[in-house]
Amino acid sequence: MTTIDTTAITVELPQAFDERWSRLPGIQVDGRRITIDPAEYFFRFESNTWLVADWELVRSQLLDVEETTESAVEQLALDFIKAHSESTSDAARVLATAYEVYAYLFRDEHLADLGLPQITAEHLRMLREAATLMALNKVELDGHISNVGPCWFFPAATSVVFDLDDEMGGMLDEVYHGSWFNEHRRIESIKAHTALGGRLVHGCQSVPDQSGGVVAPYGASMTAFRSDLAAFKAGWIEQVYAHRVSPAA
Numbered sequence: 580m581t582t583i584d585t586t587a588i589t590v591e592l593p594q595a596f597d598e599r600w601s602r603l604p605g606i607q608v609d610g611r612r613i614t615i616d617p618a619e620y621f622f623r624f625e626s627n628t629w630l631v632a633d634w635e636l637v638r639s640q641l642l643d644v645e646e647t648t649e650s651a652v653e654q655l656a657l658d659f660i661k662a663h664s665e666s667t668s669d670a671a672r673v674l675a676t677a678y679e680v681y682a683y684l685f686r687d688e689h690l691a692d693l694g695l696p697q698i699t700a701e702h703l704r705m706l707r708e709a710a711t712l713m714a715l716n717k718v719e720l721d722g723h724i725s726n727v728g729p730c731w732f733f734p735a736a737t738s739v740v741f742d743l744d745d746e747m748g749g750m751l752d753e754v755y756h757g758s759w760f761n762e763h764r765r766i767e768s769i770k771a772h773t774a775l776g777g778r779l780v781h782g783c784q785s786v787p788d789q790s791g792g793v794v795a796p797y798g799a800s801m802t803a804f805r806s807d808l809a810a811f812k813a814g815w816i817e818q819v820y821a822h823r824v825s826p827a828a
Contacts, residue, residue, distance in 0.1 A: 585618045588715075589671060590670075595610040595611045597708060599742075600613070600708070602739055602740060603620070604619045604620060604822070605621070606712075615670075621726060621728050622818075626726055627668050628667065629666070629717065629775070630665070630667075630777065630796065631665065632664040634774045638683075642770050653769060656778065660773050660776060660777070674711055677711045680771045680775060684768060687703060689703070689764070702751055705740075709733060709736060709737055709755075712728065712730045713793070716730070716794075718794075721799075722802065723807055724793070724804065724807045729815075731815075732815065732819050733755060734748040734749055735748075738820070738823060739824075755792070756792075776794065778794065778797060779792050779793070779794055780792060
């Protein structure tokens with residue numbers, strides 16, 4: 580594995596995370612405080628800079644703006660990123676921003692519209708936590724995937740941390756994917772992800788595929804992204820599943 584920076588990442592978030600995240604290598608959870616050891620946590624960590632914008636600015640200046648016949652929502656998002664985003668090497672800031680993004684996207688009011696009665700507010704909390712950690716994954720403009728952590732493989736990571744069986748893990752993944760399939764949620768997602776400097780792109784075509792999703796910059800080569808994604812996946816998924824706790828443990 581390539582690791583550009585081995586400095587520990589520490590962040591204190593508004594709400595406590597599930598302490599079972601510590602089952603995965605390189606991450607420790609102590610209530611609201613999360614500490615990540617990049618050398619242990621990431622499969623690939625080649626970049627320690629990310630693009631972010633202030634979440635409160637996104638909330639006040641973009642979330643309620645509607646697209647028009649002249650400006651599609653994607654163009655509104657791209658213009659906002661150009662005007663307000665900045666590069667940061669502060670991973671804690673990225674995680675704190677991501678927490679706000681996903682607290683908005685996976686809020687409880689969506690439960691009634693999901694069409695999945697098995698999904699509860701507790702499952703949305705799982706989504707918020709996993710997606711927050713996924714924000715440290717990264718794709719470059721040339722399509723190269725520079726950062727890959729265990730949450731890239733969403734069903735695998737959530738099954739390890741939350742003791743989900745394959746069926747429930749897949750259902751949770753369906754809710755995560757819903758921001759691509761439901762137009763209202765897709766528009767929300769495009770606007771909200773400007774705070775993380777890009778758009779959420781879809782790597783897989785089905786839940787079992789586990790190619791995941793990532794916030795990629797507008798203009799990133801999706802051809803190169805697809806090729807890189809296909810090359811690394813299987814062995815790393817197995818490593819994530821290896822940390823599953825058996826029912827008897």
